[in-house]
Amino acid sequence: MYSDDDIQFALQSTEILHEPDRRIDTFGTTAFVFHLVSELMDDVNKVRVRTGKITAERPLVLKPEISDNMELEGFSEQASALFEWLKKRLSRINILRYGFTLKKSDVTEELITDSLANVSARVVKSVRDSGSPMTVVLQGVDDAWDVSLVKFHADMIAKSFEINRFDWKRRGLLD
Numbered sequence: 225m226y227s228d229d230d231i232q233f234a235l236q237s238t239e240i241l242h243e244p245d246r247r248i249d250t251f252g253t254t255a256f257v258f259h260l261v262s263e264l265m266d267d268v269n270k271v272r273v274r275t276g277k278i279t280a281e282r283p284l285v286l287k288p289e290i291s292d293n294m295e296l297e298g299f300s301e302q303a304s305a306l307f308e309w310l311k312k313r314l315s316r317i318n319i320l321r322y323g324f325t326l327k328k329s330d331v332t333e334e335l336i337t338d339s340l341a342n343v344s345a346r347v348v349k350s351v352r353d354s355g356s357p358m359t360v361v362l363q364g365v366d367d368a369w370d371v372s373l374v375k376f377h378a379d380m381i382a383k384s385f386e387i388n389r390f391d392w393k394r395r396g397l398l399d
């Protein structure tokens with residue numbers, strides 16, 4: 225379990241060295257490959273490179289619904305009018321929900337003896353040379369490395385939101 229200070233330090237220390245070209249797909253599942261580079265705290269020039277996959281599930285539109293079959297018995301006309309007003313307004317409230325799955329079974333680790341800067345540069349070059357649009361390279365804290373992945377999730381949601389919202393609107397699924 226991480227302390228608040230551990231989490232804060234990991235969040236502040238996380239850097240995205242290479243960002244994926246793609247964002248979270250609006251209508252399907254999106255799989256990102258990550259390379260997370262971190263320096264071991266107790267060993268000089270020892271760097272761990274973790275590689276794995278993060279899957280972003282398709283964003284869902286959540287809408288509150290009031291059934292048209294619902295009847296108000298014994299209520300005043302004003303209460304019925306208010307109920308109808310609420311039904312119209314609530315139908316316009318939409319929430320996008322994002323879900324992620326970190327597939328830890330896909331995570332591999334490699335220990336390298338070199339400086340953090342050199343290892344990071346080689347990993348970024350390798351990813352850029354591969355041309356993969358779905359790969360991210362992160363630099364983070366070794367002990368709290370999964371906090372870096374959570375930060376990446378949050379960043380991807382923020383960067384994907386406007387695109388996803390536009391796609392949903394274009395298809396008439398959002399007001």
